[in-house]
Amino acid sequence: MKNKIVLLSIINQNMRGMYEDYGPSSIAATMRSKGFDVLLLSEQETSVSFQEIIDFKPFIIGFSVYKVSKESVYRVCRRLKAYLPDAIFIAGGIYPSYNHIAILQECPEINAAIWGEGEAAFADLAIRTSPTFLTSPIGAANPFRSINPLSL
Secondary structure (H helix, E strand, O other): OOOEEEEEEEEOOOOOOOOOOHHHHHHHHHHHHOOOEEEEEEEEHHHOOHHHHHHHOOOEEEEEOOHHHHHHHHHHHHHHHHHOOOOEEEEEOHHHHHHHHHHHHHOOOOOEEEOOOOHHHHHHHHHHHOHHHHOOOOOOOOOOOEEOHHHO
């Protein structure tokens, strides 16, 4: 699980067109520039590469969540949490930006919700919870829940 992150956009039948989220792509670029190994996926709920994600052994899995995709994301979270119980699950995107408290209540598998622009908040959370940081002399677990990037 050392410094590996999965960023996953779940597409379902309620969404129209092809989705390549700008947010996860930007976060992936930010995290790669900080030395993290990032797997960026945009997949239909029915064809999520669960084995690829499990084999990658991420310590963080970030999800881009829309109101129309939230139930699909929750189902994927539940399934992945069964295989990767120690991974930190982070929700970001449009739905958490205006409903960050509700998303944590609706899906207890999600450990943190980022609202607003996510690059700085995601990087801060990843750095503070990375296995490398947690085993360093100054590292300490930080129970993030709802994160406003403007407060960083």
